[in-house]
Amino acid sequence: MGTEPLDPVAAMTAYAAPPPRGAAFDAWRTWDGRDDAHGVIAAGILAANARNVQPWRFAVGEHATRIDVYADLTRRQGALDPFDRELYVGLGCALENMVLAARARGHEPGLHLVPDPDRPEHAAVLRLTPGERARSELYDAIPHRRTNRGPFLRLPLPRPLLDEIAALAGHDPGGPALLWHAEEAERDRVARLLVEATEAVIADEGQSLAGHRWYRGTDREIERSRDGMTVDTQGMPPLMSTLGKRLPAPSRRTADRFWLRNTRTVHVATAAAFGMVTVADADDPVERMRGGRLLQRIHLFATARGLAVGHLNMMTVRADRERELGLPPRFGKALEELVGDPGRQALVTFRIGRPARPAGTSPRRPVATVLGTDAG
Ligand SMILES: Cc1cc2nc3c(=O)[nH]c(=O)nc-3n(C[C@H](O)[C@H](O)[C@H](O)COP(=O)(O)O)c2cc1C
Structure with missing residues (x-):
């Protein structure tokens, strides 16, 4: 096709x-x-x-x-x-x-x-x-x-295109695979879970602090660290980005609220489909790296076809936190249900669609x- x-x-x-x-x-x-x-x-x-x-x-x-x-x-x-x-x-x-x-x-x-x-x-x-x-x-x-955190156009992606992307995983039955949640009912379910997981992340002081540590609010900070999250990559319209850079850096709580609002009204609301890379054992570093190779391949392929990808990992982030703290496995269980196969586990999740505007470039430390x- x-x-x-x-x-x-x-x-x-x-x-x-x-x-x-x-x-x-x-x-x-x-x-x-x-x-x-x-x-x-x-x-x-x-x-x-x-x-x-x-x-x-x-x-x-x-x-x-x-x-x-x-x-x-x-x-x-x-x-x-x-x-x-x-x-x-x-x-x-x-x-x-x-x-x-x-x-x-x-x-x-x-x-x-x-x-x-x-x-x-x-x-x-x-x-x-x-x-x-x-x-x-x-x-x-x-x-x-680029990771795109802006709105996507409300256009469905044809199934043959989704199949073509899933085929990037190859044919190794034990290797990483791509699972789509593209139909309306499953999209709604994933969207709801992602918003709830974002709420749980920002309600968790330790996770909120860990995220804020990588926020780089000024050009000076960016030039010094050459890493982290910047205003330009938040998917805002260009005028808002420019304004955002001139204003004092938002407090952690304000930034968390902005992230939750964007997750609800932009990220999940405009996704054409949600993708999930699954592996047999998400705790195995080798499988994680193989899954990461597939994720990058998907992102590059999408780029080549004029599609946008936004990574959205709040469910796996919460599932790991539940395990770390011995909390009831609310998102751990939800992920198992979404995967629907006891032999496979969710590794990472993302949204895909047709972008409404260009995504900003993130800094890098040099070779x-x-x-x-x-x-x-
Ligand atoms: C394993 C993994 C998890 C990620 N999780 C998220 C996420 O939950 N939310 C998000 O906005 N971006 C997420 N990202 C995207 C990164 O923040 C992004 O790749 C990084 O800031 C560099 O930007 P670039 O992709 O535009 O080069 C994730 C990327 C990877 C590889």
Whole structure:
């Protein structure tokens, strides 16, 4: 079933605001300047990652044929990600970009996910051997992909397009899979649960504080940290964004209320469909990284087709918090029911649709900052 856009480049760039000026956004402009291991890492750091904490470190070794990928455990989200689920999903997102970039730059990527419980921070090894240059539409979408927190147009997505996206998971029955909630009744159910989970997150002092820690209210803060959540990426109309940057930073409580209102009236209200990546064991770091690779692939594919993705993980965030604190598993149970298969578990959830306006660009720490010198 053909879903080719008329002009792929126009489709991708129409809904990605160009990166603002400033060193915090240079990574988006310089990402494809090098063909070597550094160039592969430069693609990795543009990946989606929860709260833009950028939970990664890299090391290049063996004459630039080996990249070791580490979880940066100093950049944990704490109460918002008590078991590091999102941290490892974010590493998987970066790995997907790196594999695509390796191929596009003439390397055959050999990826080994390191399942070592004694050294949880050593996440993966990517070996680069000479290969064919293979550029893909997913690779071309890397610098145009944005998380979109603005309204989507109220247009349904055709089922064949949703099927095409689900097929990105491949055919491994034990691997990550994509489950859609696209019909009206299931959409309403997911929407209600997401709003309730957002209410629960902001009512939880520990989670509210953990989120606020990554909020960067001023250009100065952004240039200094080059990470976190900014006014420009909140999906507001451009005039409101400009105003928001001039006003004093909102209090934590005000920001929480704004987030809840937007979740209710914009994020879930305008979603064409909700997607859920499922895996057999959502506690396994390897499955989390494989699920993260699929999530990034979905986001890149959507970008290439002029669609927008907004990640919405308040249900899994609450389910993990319930486990951490020994609370009744309200969202844990709701997720099990949504998955509907005792052999699979929800890993992450998102909304998809046709964007109403471009999404802002989030800052990135440069390769030099996330690169160590030793590999192995
Ligand atoms: C595992 C994971 C969980 C995320 N959860 C949320 C979420 O619940 N709400 C949200 O607005 N964005 C969420 N995001 C999106 C990130 O905040 C976003 O990727 C990051 O800020 C970088 O922005 P970018 O995707 O535009 O590059 C999530 C991303 C990942 C990979």
